[in-house]
Amino acid sequence: MLEVGGILSWIHEALSSSCPEWLTLLIEYVLIGVGFLALYALIALILILLERKVCAYYQCRLGPMRAGFWGLLQPFADMIKILMKEIIPLLKNDKFLFFTALFLVIIGSLCTFGALQFSKDLIGIDFNVGVFYVLAISSLGVLGILLAGWSSNNKYTMIGAMRAGAQLVSYELSSGLSLLTIVILGGTMQLSGLIEAQSETWFLFQSPFTWIAMIIYLIAGHAETNRGPFDLPEAESELTAGYHIEYSGITFGLFYVGEYVNMFTIAGIGTMVFLGGWQPFHINAEWAAGFNGVMDMIPTWLWFFAKAFGLVMLSLWVRWSFPRLRIDQLLHLEWKILMPISLLNMLLMALWVAYF
Amino acid sequence: MIKYIKDLFSGIYALLQGMYITNLNFWRPKVTEQYPEDRQTARQFERFRGELVFDMNDQNEHKCIACGLCARNCPNQSLEVITKSITTEDGKTKKVLDKFLYDLGSCTFCSLCTQSCAQKAIKWTNNFEHAVFNRSALVKQLNPEGSKAIERKPTVAAPKAAPAAGQNENQQ
Numbered sequence: 001m002l003e004v005g006g007i008l009s010w011i012h013e014a015l016s017s018s019c020p021e022w023l024t025l026l027i028e029y030v031l032i033g034v035g036f037l038a039l040y041a042l043i044a045l046i047l048i049l050l051e052r053k054v055c056a057y058y059q060c061r062l063g064p065m066r067a068g069f070w071g072l073l074q075p076f077a078d079m080i081k082i083l084m085k086e087i088i089p090l091l092k093n094d095k096f097l098f099f100t101a102l103f104l105v106i107i108g109s110l111c112t113f114g115a116l117q118f119s120k121d122l123i124g125i126d127f128n129v130g131v132f133y134v135l136a137i138s139s140l141g142v143l144g145i146l147l148a149g150w151s152s153n154n155k156y157t158m159i160g161a162m163r164a165g166a167q168l169v170s171y172e173l174s175s176g177l178s179l180l181t182i183v184i185l186g187g188t189m190q191l192s193g194l195i196e197a198q199s200e201t202w203f204l205f206q207s208p209f210t211w212i213a214m215i216i217y218l219i220a221g222h223a224e225t226n227r228g229p230f231d232l233p234e235a236e237s238e239l240t241a242g243y244h245i246e247y248s249g250i251t252f253g254l255f256y257v258g259e260y261v262n263m264f265t266i267a268g269i270g271t272m273v274f275l276g277g278w279q280p281f282h283i284n285a286e287w288a289a290g291f292n293g294v295m296d297m298i299p300t301w302l303w304f305f306a307k308a309f310g311l312v313m314l315s316l317w318v319r320w321s322f323p324r325l326r327i328d329q330l331l332h333l334e335w336k337i338l339m340p341i342s343l344l345n346m347l348l349m350a351l352w353v354a355y356f
Numbered sequence: 357m358i359k360y361i362k363d364l365f366s367g368i369y370a371l372l373q374g375m376y377i378t379n380l381n382f383w384r385p386k387v388t389e390q391y392p393e394d395r396q397t398a399r400q401f402e403r404f405r406g407e408l409v410f411d412m413n414d415q416n417e418h419k420c421i422a423c424g425l426c427a428r429n430c431p432n433q434s435l436e437v438i439t440k441s442i443t444t445e446d447g448k449t450k451k452v453l454d455k456f457l458y459d460l461g462s463c464t465f466c467s468l469c470t471q472s473c474a475q476k477a478i479k480w481t482n483n484f485e486h487a488v489f490n491r492s493a494l495v496k497q498l499n500p501e502g503s504k505a506i507e508r509k510p511t512v513a514a515p516k517a518a519p520a521a522g523q524n525e526n527q528q
C-alpha cells in the first residue's frame with residue numbers, strides 16, 4: 001500500500017537501534033517539527049497558486065502563465081521576491097508588540113494546522129479534548145490581529161483590527177457550536193475518535209442535522225479566515241489592507257501565508273469532522289462490498305487531501321462570487337441568523353441522538 | 357417569524373443563483389491573449405485605433421488635399437501639414453501636400469482628425485507595436501516619398517467632398 005506509516009516506523013526502528021532512547025525522541029521531535037513546517041510552507045505555496053489560478057478562471061482570465069510550465073513556479077518566484085524585500089522599521093510604534101503580533105498569528109495558525117490528521121498514521125497531535133484544543137488555539141490568531149492593528153500606530157490598521165476582532169469573536173461562536181453538534185453525534189471530543197466513528201458512513205450521512213451544522217461551519221470558518229465576502233478587516237478599497245498595512249517584506253509574507261494555511265486548516269477540520277477525515281467513502285450495504293474494496297485501495301492521505309482541497313475550492317468559489325458585506329450585515333448574519341439556527345440545530349441533534 | 361424563514365430561503369436561493377453564474381464563467385473559454393507567442397494569430401477588433409496611416413490606393417496615390425483641417429482639429433498638435441505650391445500644366449498655381457507629419461508620441465487616439473477629414477484621407481490600422489528607443493522615431497511622415505494626390509476633375513470632386521464631417525467615423 002501507498003501509506004506512509006511504513007516509512008515512519010522504519011525510521012523509528014533505525015533510530016532506536018542506533019541511539020539511546022532520549023536521543024531517538026529528540027531526533028524524532030525535531031524531524032516532526034521540520035516536517036510540519038515544510039508541509040505548512042508547501043501547502044501555503046500550493047494554495048497561493050491555486051487561489052490565483054482559480055480567481056483568474058472565474059474572471060475569464062488565465063492567471064500566471066510565465067513562470068514555469070503553466071505558471072507553476074509562480075509562488076516560488078513570489079516567495080523569493082518577498083524574502084528579498086526590506087523590512088521597513090516604523091518610527092513611532094510599539095516594536096515589541098508589533099513583532100509579537102506576527103508570531104501570535106503564525107503560532108495560532110501552525111498549532112491549529114498541527115491538529116489535522118492527514119492519514120491513518122500521519123497524526124501530529126491527538127488529545128482526548130481535540131475539538132476543544134482546536135477551538136482554543138485557533139482563537140490565538142484574533143489576539144495577534146488585534147495587537148497588529150494596535151501596535152502599528154495607524155488609524156486604518158486600528159479600524160481593520162477592530163473589525164477583525166468583532167468578526168472573529170462572533171463567528172467563532174457558531175463554528176464552535178456546529179463542532180459541538182458533531183461532538184454530540186460522535187460522543188467524543190477526540191479527533192481520532194470522531195474519525196473512527198465515521199468508518200461505516202461519514203457523519204454527513206448519519207443525520208440530517210449534520211448538513212445544517214456543516215453549512216454553518218463552512219460559512220463561519222470562511223468568515224474566520226477573513227476572506228471572500230467577509231474580508232472587512234482587509235477591505236482594500238476602504239482600509240487599504242487593514243491590520244497588516246505597516247508590515248513589509250517577509251513580515252507581511254507571514255501574515256499572508258498564515259491566512260492561506262488557515263483556509264486549508266478550516267477545510268481540513270471540516271473534512272475530519274463532517275466528511276470522515278481520511279476514511280474512504282463507503283456504502284453501508286451488502287451489495288457494495290466490491291465498491292468499498294476499491295475505495296479502500298486509495299491511500300488514506302489522498303482521501304484527506306482530496307476532500308480538504310474540495311472544501312478549499314468551495315471556499316474559493318464563494319469568495320469570487322459574492323460582494324463584500326457591510327459590518328452591520330455581517331453581525332446581523334452571525335447573531336440573528338447563524339447563531340439561533342446553530343443553537344436550535346444542536347438541540348435537535350441532541351434529541352436525534354437520544355431517540356434514534 | 358414566517359418572514360424570517362422566507363427571507364432565509366430566498367437569500368439562500370439568491371446566493372445559489374450567484375454561484376451558478378460564477379460557475380458558468382469558470383468553464384467559459386478564457387479571453388487572455390498570450391501576446392508574444394500568439395503574435396501571428398492575435399485577434400484585434402477592427403475598430404481598434406492603433407496607428408494613423410494614409411489611405412493609399414495601389415498607384416501610390418493618396419486623397420489628401422492639404423486643407424489642414426485635421427491638424428487644426430487635433431487637440432494635441434500631433435499633426436503637421438506642410439504644403440508647397442506647384443504650377444500645373446495649364447498654368448495654375450496649386451497648393452499640394454509636401455509632408456504630413458504625425459507625432460505618435462503625443463497622439464491620444466481621439467480620432468478627431470479622421471472625423472474632420474472630409475476626404476477620408478487618413479484612417480486607423482490595428483498595428484499596436486509602437487515601441488522605439490528614441491522619441492524622435494515616433495514622428496512619422498504619413499505620405500510616402502514620391503506619392504501624390506489623386507488627380508480629380510473639378511466637376512466630379514465637388515460633390516464628393518460634400519459629406520458632413522463626423523458622420524463616417526473611422527472608415528477603413
Ligand code: SF4
Pocket residue numbers: 419420421422423424425426427437472473474475476477478
Ligand atoms: S488629411 Fe484630410 S483633413 Fe488633413 S489635410 Fe489631408 S485632406 Fe485635409
Ligand code: SF4
Pocket residue numbers: 408429430431432433434435462463464465466467468469470
Ligand atoms: S487621433 Fe486625436 S490626437 Fe491623434 S492625431 Fe488625430 S486628432 Fe490628434
